[in-house]
Amino acid sequence: MEKEEVKLLGFWISPFVQRVKWALKLKGVDFEYVEQDIINKSPLLLELNPVYKKVPVLVHNGKVIAESTIILEYIDETWKNNPSLLPHDPYQRSLARFWADFSENTLIKLAVEALVTKGEQQEKAVRSTMEAIDKLEQGLKGRQFFGGDSIGYLDLVLGWISYFLPAWEELGSMKILDSSKFPAFTQWIDDFLSHPVIKNDLPPPRDEIKVYFVEISRKIAPLFQKIE
Structure with missing residues (x-):
């Protein structure tokens, strides 16, 4: 073969x-x-x-x-071998795609806005980001991963949060991932990063992420400052 x-x-x-x-x-x-x-x-x-x-x-x-x-x-x-990434049930599969779209088109944009803005605009973006994460918190309760007992499609789509958002919090002097408000979600982050496949292929260290996004923030901040 x-x-x-x-x-x-x-x-x-x-x-x-x-x-x-x-x-x-x-x-x-x-x-x-x-x-x-x-x-x-x-x-x-x-x-x-x-x-x-x-x-x-x-x-x-x-x-x-x-x-x-x-x-x-x-x-x-x-590659149809386990683990399956998307649920087999059509309805559950549609939900996974819905929340993936929510992450791509809403959550990540709010989090970036919180990173690159200041003052009242940043405060509003932080609140909106937390409201978005709360929606995911409600859907996660009772499960280890969004894919159930194993990492699936939605976990992979949301994986950026586990390593980017803590770095962005430090850069933006803000707090979004509050374990008292989002116990299931913050536990998901710990479990996700502890998975052998994820742990053995992590993105760059947080300091490198911060250095990269300092420069990126300067470039994209004017785009968000025009937002009303």
Whole structure:
């Protein structure tokens, strides 16, 4: 049997790339990782993802798949061994996709706004971020992971919170992940980071994350300051 070609184009600090790496490792899939410069984009990246021109990009036996949540579903449907990432029940699967969309289009934007703004705008963004996390807290109660007894699709999508948000709290001199308000959610973070696959492939140390986002914050802060 010929060896499968599995290649992942990524960027060292991207949470979207990290979730794909974790998914492949949870499934036991061997892959080649190819680091990319997201500023000076390589001809390979432009060829494989000419529409969005960004990472992650997964190449499987010549087939190219882009966008991290789509890649997660592709991985789950292609390598059907346990653990299953998405629930088998159609309704539960739709819920996982709903909350993943909530994370991508609401929660992460609120958390970034809290990081890069000051004063009343930051206070409002912090409150809104906490309200968003409270919605996830309510859905998590009684379960170790959003996927149940094992890490699943939604856990991987939300994984950025476990290592980015504590660094952003320090940078922004704010408190969001309050264990007294979110006991289930903060326990989920501990359990998620303690999982062998996650623990053995963690993103950069917090100090490196902070250094990177100091520069990023300067660049994107003006965009949020225009928000009414």
